[in-house]
Amino acid sequence: MAHVYDLPGHLIRRLHQISVSAFASEAAAEGIELTPVQFAALSMLAEYPDIDQATLAGLVAYDRVTLGGVVNRLEARGLLERKVSATDRRARRLRVTEAGRKLVRDALPAIERTQEVILKDLNAEERETLLGLLRKMADANNGLSRAPLRLLTGKPPCDEPDEAP
Template sequence: MKATRMAGHLIRRLHQKSTQVFASKLQQEGLDLTPVQFSAMDAIRSVPGLDQAQIATLIAYDRATIGGVIDRLEKKGLVVRTVSTKDRRAREVRLTEAGNELFQKALPVVFNLQNDILDGLDDVSRDVFLKLIETALREDKA
């Protein structure tokens, strides 16, 4: 089997395409977010008051580097961290009004660019592909 036909190589190339499409489409709209920042904001919006470790778990991101993602969102004025009432060592993260507004502007753009990532597939093939990825990523294959 040629290396260029191996799953890891093809996944890396698709990830590169996904990241490029995401950056290009958001930049066209004047929106300054990375895919990970968008995912973190989606988690924060869905479950306000999460701490950084919970955000990392929810978006399947490295716990050691999520702090930098949250730092950048905070510097942009998109999130605010406060001391947790449940655990004084933890910081709860919430979207600011500006963060919520930016997320609402980005959401339809991100939704619409999904087809551009898999533009070589028809609707049926895209659905099958996404189901296969979900199956491959499922951790509890029991």
């Protein structure tokens, strides 16, 4: 049997911890208060304005309950807003605010540095190979997730994510 340190799941968990830690360090260095999932949520709302919380959860591959807490915190900080749907009065549509758009823009240098930190020991070919294999594994095993990635079909991302339609 393989040693625990050689098991893919163990290595993936460790790399996730490293990635989150690097993100936190780089964001803090910029004076930015943001988590990886908050960045993902705001980024998706910039691309897909006026989607509901369930759709957002699918786009960032997070369970709806956990994402609900993320949305509440972002709304409390004025980074996104919820509005009643014009077609279904029970539904709420989410939209990133100008403050949220600014935070995402301000966070981009930290995001880029995070990628450099976690990939620093790989050359360009190794990086491409790693990312390709990670995408292949994630795509092939998406159905095993408690919160699978659910892309929108037939709805392209907003052409101008920094402008509200």
